[in-house]
Amino acid sequence: GSDGNAGNVVRPQDKQDFTLLAAEFRKQLDATGKHYDLSAFLPAAPAKIDAGFEANKIFKYLDFGTVLGYDLHGPWETTTNHQSALVPPKGEPVPNDFSVAGALNAWTQRGAPRRDLVMGLPY
Structure with a gap:
């Protein structure tokens, strides 16, 4: 049976599995001699980073990672905001992790x- 979820399920082993997948891809690519x-x-959200990525390990295999810094705000919110503000505006009720600086800091802190x-970024 299905619980109605279309496959966007986070499992505890996903963090390690992603690292293993990146390692295998790197191994196979390097085996070509080029x-x-x-x-x-x-992801930009700290909760999603923590749920699915070993930030301190994956860059042994990745050349770079693109942090999805667009759509940090959108129509699901009750106030209008910039899609990818560098820093949150003063008095912003949304946590600092929903900004470009917050997202990058979340990765480097991990x-x-x-x-x-x-x-x-959006353009």
């Missing part, structure tokens, strides 16, 4: 090297 960039789209993070 260098291929390996990257991943990464061990991701700054030089390997690319910020995805």
Whole structure:
């Protein structure tokens, strides 16, 4: 049976599985004798980082990761805000983790090297 979820389920082993998947991809790419960039789209929300990624390990295998810094705010909220503000406006009721600086800091605080993070922004 199905609980109605279309597959967006987070399991406890997902963190380790993603690291293992990245390691296997890197191994297979390196076996060709050429260098291929390996990257991943990464969430901006700290809760999603914690649920699915070993930030201190995955960049051993990834050349870079793109942090999804767009849609930090949107129509699901009751107030209008910038989709990807660099920092939250003063008096903002939303936590600091919903800003470009907050998202990048969340990754680096968990061990991701700054030089390997690319910020995805709307245009």
